[in-house]
Amino acid sequence: xxxxxxxxxxxxxxxxxxxxxxxxxxxxxxxxxxxxxxxxxxxxxxxxxxxxxxxxxxxxxxxxxxxxxxxxxxxxxxxxxxxxxxxxxxxxxxxxxxxxxxxxxxxxxxxxxxxxxxxxxxxxxxxxxxxxxxxxxxxxxxxxxxxxxxxxxxxxxxxxxxxxxxxxxxxxxxxxxxxxxxxxxxxxxxxxxxxxxxxxxxxxxxxxxxxxxxxxxxxxxxxxxxxxxxxxxxxxxxxxxxxxxxxxxxxxxxxxxxxxxxxxxxxxxxxxxxxxxxxxxxxxxxxxxxxxxxxxxxxxxxxxxxxxxxxxxxxxxxxxxxxxxxxxxxxxxxxxxxxxxxxxxxxxxxxxxxxxxxxxxxxxxxxxxxxxxxxxxxxxxxxxxxxxxxxxxxxxxxxxxxxxxxxxxxxxxxxxxxxxxxxx
Amino acid sequence: xxxxxxxxxxxxxxxxxxxxxxxxxxxxxxxxxxxxxxxxxxxxxxxxxxxxxxxxxxxxxxxxxxxxxxxxxxxxxxxxxxxxxxxxxxxxxxxxxxxxxxxxxxxxxxxxxxxxxxxxxxxxxxxxxxxxxxxxxxxxxxxxxxxxxxxxxxxxxxxxxxxxxxxxxxxxxxxxxxxxxxxxxxxxxxxxxxxxxxxxxxxxxxxxxxxxxxxxxxxxxxxxxxxxxxxxxxxxxxxxxxxxxxxxxxxxxxxxxxxxxxxxxxxxxxxxxxxxxxxxxxxxxxxxxxxxxxxxxxxxxxxxxxxxxxxxxxxxxxxxxxxxxxxxxxxxxxxxxxxxxxxxxxxxxxxxxxxxxxxxxxxxxxxxxxxxxxxxxxxxxxxxxxxxxxxxxxxxxxxxxxxxxxxxxxxxxxxxxxxxxxxxxxxxxxxxxxxxxxxxxxxxxxxxxxxxx
Numbered sequence: 019x020x021x022x023x024x025x026x027x028x029x030x031x032x033x034x035x036x037x038x039x040x041x042x043x044x045x046x047x048x049x050x051x052x053x054x055x056x057x058x059x060x061x062x063x064x065x066x067x068x069x070x071x072x073x074x075x076x077x078x079x080x081x082x083x084x085x086x087x088x089x090x091x092x093x094x095x096x097x098x099x100x101x102x103x104x105x106x107x108x109x110x111x112x113x114x115x116x117x118x119x120x121x122x123x124x125x126x127x128x129x130x131x132x133x134x135x136x137x138x139x140x141x142x143x144x145x146x147x148x149x150x151x152x153x154x155x156x157x158x159x160x161x162x163x164x165x166x167x168x169x170x171x172x173x174x175x176x177x178x179x180x181x182x183x184x185x186x187x188x189x190x191x192x193x194x195x196x197x198x199x200x201x202x203x204x205x206x207x208x209x210x211x212x213x214x215x216x217x218x219x220x221x222x223x224x225x226x227x228x229x230x231x232x233x234x235x236x237x238x239x240x241x242x243x244x245x246x247x248x249x250x251x252x253x254x255x256x257x258x259x260x261x262x263x264x265x266x267x268x269x270x271x272x273x274x275x276x277x278x279x280x281x282x283x284x285x286x287x288x289x290x291x292x293x294x295x296x297x298x299x300x301x302x303x304x305x306x307x308x309x310x311x312x313x314x315x316x317x318x319x320x321x322x323x324x325x326x327x328x329x330x331x332x333x334x335x336x337x338x339x340x341x342x343x344x345x346x347x348x349x350x351x352x353x354x355x356x357x358x359x360x361x362x363x364x365x366x367x368x369x370x371x372x373x374x375x376x377x378x379x380x381x382x383x384x385x386x387x388x389x390x391x392x393x394x395x396x397x398x399x400x401x402x403x404x405x406x407x408x409x410x411x412x413x414x415x416x417x418x419x420x421x422x423x424x425x426x427x428x429x430x431x432x433x434x435x436x437x438x439x440x441x442x
Numbered sequence: 443x444x445x446x447x448x449x450x451x452x453x454x455x456x457x458x459x460x461x462x463x464x465x466x467x468x469x470x471x472x473x474x475x476x477x478x479x480x481x482x483x484x485x486x487x488x489x490x491x492x493x494x495x496x497x498x499x500x501x502x503x504x505x506x507x508x509x510x511x512x513x514x515x516x517x518x519x520x521x522x523x524x525x526x527x528x529x530x531x532x533x534x535x536x537x538x539x540x541x542x543x544x545x546x547x548x549x550x551x552x553x554x555x556x557x558x559x560x561x562x563x564x565x566x567x568x569x570x571x572x573x574x575x576x577x578x579x580x581x582x583x584x585x586x587x588x589x590x591x592x593x594x595x596x597x598x599x600x601x602x603x604x605x606x607x608x609x610x611x612x613x614x615x616x617x618x619x620x621x622x623x624x625x626x627x628x629x630x631x632x633x634x635x636x637x638x639x640x641x642x643x644x645x646x647x648x649x650x651x652x653x654x655x656x657x658x659x660x661x662x663x664x665x666x667x668x669x670x671x672x673x674x675x676x677x678x679x680x681x682x683x684x685x686x687x688x689x690x691x692x693x694x695x696x697x698x699x700x701x702x703x704x705x706x707x708x709x710x711x712x713x714x715x716x717x718x719x720x721x722x723x724x725x726x727x728x729x730x731x732x733x734x735x736x737x738x739x740x741x742x743x744x745x746x747x748x749x750x751x752x753x754x755x756x757x758x759x760x761x762x763x764x765x766x767x768x769x770x771x772x773x774x775x776x777x778x779x780x781x782x783x784x785x786x787x788x789x790x791x792x793x794x795x796x797x798x799x800x801x802x803x804x805x806x807x808x809x810x811x812x813x814x815x816x817x818x819x820x821x822x823x824x825x826x827x828x829x830x831x832x833x834x835x836x837x838x839x840x841x842x843x844x845x846x847x848x849x850x851x852x853x854x855x856x857x858x859x860x861x862x863x864x865x866x867x868x869x870x871x872x873x874x875x876x877x878x879x880x881x882x883x884x885x886x887x888x889x890x891x892x893x894x895x
Contacts, residue, residue, distance in 0.1 A: 112486070184874055188881050216871055225883050258879065327831040330843040371843050380860040392857075393866045400873050407877060411884075 692716030
């Protein structure tokens with residue numbers, strides 16, 4: 019009893035200056051076990067603390083009292099308390115105990131899921147991420163949790179705001195896998211296939227030492243999105259992908275690879291029968307929707323290919339070549355694609371002819387110049403980052419020791435400036 | 443009895459006047475009302491097996507005959523080929539091939555061509571004796587350590603195995619002579635033997651390596667040998683589907699070849715192989731310089747006037763007649779032991795080349811006229827053109843409404859812009875992915891290192 023009350027007064031007293039807070043941090047660390055032991059009584063004390071002033075203390079109390087299993091009723095009250103805490107806490111204080119903070123946030127996510135109201139968690143978690151991360155390049159453990167909630171709540175747009183930031187620093191490989199996988203799904207939901215491909219590609223090619231369920235699922239989606247977006251898929255992974263991925267992924271995604279093969283033959287009917295035959299498998303992976311998009315994308319790609327070869331083509335011919343059943347359907351497809359800006363064409367309804375035009379972008383407008391300029395700027399910052407990273411790497415004693423040791427295994431000239439033996 | 447009519451004179455050849463009624467230029471889309479009449483084309487008739495077999499000697503003659511028997515659908519021709527193979531084998535000592543041929547004939551050619559068991563056992567017995575004798579001789583040479591004799595011994599062994607159809611052993615024996623070669627003449631002999639056996643075995647990688655070995659000998663080679671080596675190299679390239687290299691090799695074959703290499707190839711073959719490969723893989727200038735203006739090769743081409751004509755037709759853009767010649771030659775080429783696998787590919791390539799060349803000089807081409815020139819329908823032509831355009835071999839677009847093909851001159855500036863933006867995006871993406879991976883690796887590595895400490 020005394021200790022808890024004493025602790026509360028300590029927290030109230032030691033929450034103003036930075037040095038105070040760090041001594042409080044030590045103090046709280048020691049008291050952590052006893053806090054956990056008394057977790058049931060802590061809820062009452064929370065009212066005596068102000069989350070916006072005593073963030074660190076509040077965090078410790080909150081973490082301790084949410085540690086046990088919760089019922090639905092408790093969950094709804096906790097959700098309120100935690101979301102209020104997240105929105106009002108002070109970033110500097112909570113960063114002193116990031117693991118406490120993330121575990122509170124993760125429990126918050128679990129509770130929101132328990133209540134089946136993922137939407138309630140989206141905004142607080144976004145705030146939490148912002149408060150926790152030191153820079154936007156930093157991937158926190160909260161990223162995947164946030165994206166998961168976005169996915170479940172179907173608010174893809176909010177998710178995209180996080181995905182647009184480049185992530186370069188990673189705490190936990192697993193977080194990255196999940197982040198990229200969920201991110202890929204959100205981008206698919208928004209039909210931003212290019213970005214989705216990039217994220218999924220990151221998962222598939224990430225260094226890994228064992229098979230990885232996330233990578234397998236990501237690879238399945240990667241195949242499908244690649245077919246939708248590019249109309250083709252090359253089964254060989256790039257050289258930098260881990261050997262595990264190169265060896266096993268294909269075997270684990272057999273129906274998908276076969277789908278890609280059947281796609282490349284360009285016969286709609288075959289593709290459809292294949293999809294029908296394997297419908298169950300795709301459904302079990304809950305990828306059936308994407309697979310259907312793959313099938314319909316085939317029409318698009320076939321029509322797009324026609325624009326490369328023909329200047330004019332009758333709708334009847336288009337229907338025949340693309341294997342559509344009727345003239346009307348062909349017209350609808352072409353019309354839709356013109357609207358989406360995927361092809362440039364005009365339909366002459368009198369003769370039933372389609373006239374394909376060239377891309378009318380002339381690269382002369384100010385907007386285009388701006389676009390190019392911003393691209394160049396981006397690339398310059400990126401290559402600067404690359405240089406910095408390279409320099410850091412070549413000064414890293416661990417790396418140098420390893421490179422020196424394995425020198426005989428590689429016969430690169432690049433390694434000539436690496437000393438034979440490296441003593442630290 | 444004989445299903446085939448008597449062979450018409452193989453050298454029957456007609457002198458063609460180039461272009462009847464005025465020499466026609468390269469077809470122009472607007473005024474290409476070609477007045478050319480259909481020229482009569484010979485050699486569409488069935489292969490004259492006897493004349494064909496006469497070009498070859500040794501094992502290849504038998505193998506070619508058997509190949510023809512296996513691949514033609516005319517039973518009369520099959521039997522004729524098998525009978526000739528039978529007679530030819532009887533002159534040699536290969537009992538295994540003999541049994542095969544007899545089995546293939548299946549008694550269809552009467553008692554004269556039945557299984558001759560006594561001959562077989564006699565040959566086999568003789569072979570045993572000869573082998574023993576050769577072994578004794580070789581052992582004697584080896585104890586005496588006379589290099590030249592040992593070499594001869596192995597050579598005899600190689601010849602012995604070769605004539606009995608044990609190609610693998612023959613190859614090994616010939617290779618063994620290598621250690622006992624003292625002059626470059628010996629080395630060349632060894633290489634030629636090895637090449638001969640390898641070709642029969644279908645091991646064309648060996649052929650390439652022994653050709654280069656022979657060419658590396660310090661002494662200058664005599665012209666017939668050079669010609670032989672070129673032929674062998676050409677065959678190896680052909681087999682590896684490197685048609686351009688094959689064409690170059692065949693074109694370099696000197697006139698000294700004559701009938702000297704009939705155990706592998708006939709000069710007619712050099713003309714056919716070389717001509718077709720060149721058509722399929724050379725561009726116009728190369729075709730002109732290396733084939734049509736090549737005096738050496740012209741001698742070869744004279745032997746196969748059809749190929750000569752079709753090359754000239756191709757060069758002077760008379761595609762219809764060129765393709766007609768090709769069509770007529772096809773059934774016979776399919777019976778060629780070396781070429782049959784490549785006929786389809788070569789034909790496709792030649793046809794595509796012709797289509798590309800036809801469209802090349804024009805801004806717009808009337809597809810009806812083009813279809814006329816290629817003796818095909820407009821719809822069929824459209825399909826072919828579509829495939830070529832998709833493959834980026836013709837830069838043009840089809841106006842399917844008016845049936846006109848328009849050349850497409852890519853806008854360099856726009857293309858550059860597009861490429862720059864695309865490259866930029868790719869670079870951006872790749873670098874970010876790379877940094878991320880590097881970070882992961884570093885993380886992983888640090889983790890392991892810290893665990894170790």
